[in-house]
Amino acid sequence: MDSKKLTARDYASDQDLRWCPGCGDFAILKQTQMVLAEIQADPAQTVFVSGIGCSSRFPYYMNTYGMHSIHGRATAIASGLRLTRPDLNIWVITGDGDSMSIGGNHLIHLLRRDLNLNVLLFNNEIYGLTKGQYSPTSKQHIKTKSSPFGSVEKPFNTLSLAFGAGASFIARSIDREAKHLQEMLKRTNEHEGTSLLEIYQNCHIFNDGAFEQFTDRKAQKLNAIFLRQDEVISFGENNEKAFRFDGLSPRAVDKANYPAEELWIHDESDALKASILCNWVESNPELPKLFGVIYAKKQSNNARNMDSDVLDERYVNDLIKGRKTWSV
Numbered sequence: 507m508d509s510k511k512l513t514a515r516d517y518a519s520d521q522d523l524r525w526c527p528g529c530g531d532f533a534i535l536k537q538t539q540m541v542l543a544e545i546q547a548d549p550a551q552t553v554f555v556s557g558i559g560c561s562s563r564f565p566y567y568m569n570t571y572g573m574h575s576i577h578g579r580a581t582a583i584a585s586g587l588r589l590t591r592p593d594l595n596i597w598v599i600t601g602d603g604d605s606m607s608i609g610g611n612h613l614i615h616l617l618r619r620d621l622n623l624n625v626l627l628f629n630n631e632i633y634g635l636t637k638g639q640y641s642p643t644s645k646q647h648i649k650t651k652s653s654p655f656g657s658v659e660k661p662f663n664t665l666s667l668a669f670g671a672g673a674s675f676i677a678r679s680i681d682r683e684a685k686h687l688q689e690m691l692k693r694t695n696e697h698e699g700t701s702l703l704e705i706y707q708n709c710h711i712f713n714d715g716a717f718e719q720f721t722d723r724k725a726q727k728l729n730a731i732f733l734r735q736d737e738v739i740s741f742g743e744n745n746e747k748a749f750r751f752d753g754l755s756p757r758a759v760d761k762a763n764y765p766a767e768e769l770w771i772h773d774e775s776d777a778l779k780a781s782i783l784c785n786w787v788e789s790n791p792e793l794p795k796l797f798g799v800i801y802a803k804k805q806s807n808n809a810r811n812m813d814s815d816v817l818d819e820r821y822v823n824d825l826i827k828g829r830k831t832w833s834v
């Protein structure tokens with residue numbers, strides 16, 4: 507890399523952007539390019555691997571290495587790349603259909619293996635590219651081309667799914683919150699291991715307004731909790747509500763009635779509390795949805811060990827020359 511300071515524009519390719527005007531993907535692309543400029547990522551060492559979907563067109567628009575791969579298999583292809591090229595900074599771009607329908611199997615095993623990859627899950631709660639069928643994250647009863655009478659299935663709780671699969675980093679942001687999205691992209695990149703960043707993304711053609719309750723300033727206060735490390739988890743129109751533990755059960759209380767130390771203070775490294783956030787807060791329809799870093803496990807460098815175990819040539823050579831192989 508030459509010594510010239512790179513700007514966000516340097517990470518943009520010369521390809522025409524083919525997303526519908528107004529699509530949330532534009533904002534995510536822009537914030538990603540800004541973050542890469544901020545950290546001065548070397549384009550020659552950076553790779554974006556995507557599956558199939560509108561969101562998966564992302565690598566075309568990046569002036570880095572990239573691969574628009576196979577539906578649901580970006581996670582598998584990126585895993586192979588990670589194991590052979592530990593020097594690269596690898597990002598996986600996937601949609602809610604790509605990662606949770608056809609690619610569900612590969613996503614959970616990547617999270618379990620915890621290879622050092624950054625996964626950006628563009629969740630618009632719909633299949634955009636194929637023109638508006640419901641997806642595993644679509645709200646129940648949604649009427650789409652493939653569910654004309656309303657969908658029957660309950661959507662995945664994405665946070666709980668990731669936590670259950672053993673994810674070491676789980677975060678959520680949204681296309682319209684530029685600063686927050688930038689901060690989450692940086693955190694995603696910094697984490698050693700598989701980092702899952704779910705990004706709510708508006709598909710204004712097939713599922714417009716699905717996340718309006720989190721972007722409209724007034725509605726956001728009632729419907730979203732923005733988690734901050736070491737701060738009381740608070741919500742409500744005037745941030746007047748918080749949680750207080752009754753044994754292992756959190757109860758919503760008026761913040762003013764308790765000293766801060768008696769309230770739930772967010773600690774992203776606490777696995778038990780992360781499990782309560784993912785499995786209880788997130789799935790309670792009466793509570794706001796979570797944004798920010800929900801869980802970030804303090805790593806013991808397992809991810810690196812696994813890379814080097816698999817890559818250790820001596821091990822492979824011993825295996826091939828050893829007694830447990832034979833020629834036919």
Ligand SMILES: Cc1ncc(C[n+]2csc(CCOP(=O)(O)OP(=O)(O)O)c2C)c(N)n1
Nearest residue numbers: 558559560561577601602603604633634635
């Ligand atoms: C093997 C295979 N099955 C189905 C398809 C059709 N297909 C292409 S993209 C897609 C879903 C995309 O939805 P999502 O991942 O949510 O991406 P979005 O377009 O919403 O960004 C489907 C079903 C395909 N291309 N290949």
Ligand code: SF4
Nearest residue numbers: 525526529560634709
């Ligand atoms: S169909 Fe939806 S997700 Fe796809 S480019 Fe258009 S607005 Fe974006």
Ligand SMILES: [Mg+2]
Nearest residue numbers: 601602632634
């Ligand atoms: Mg989608």
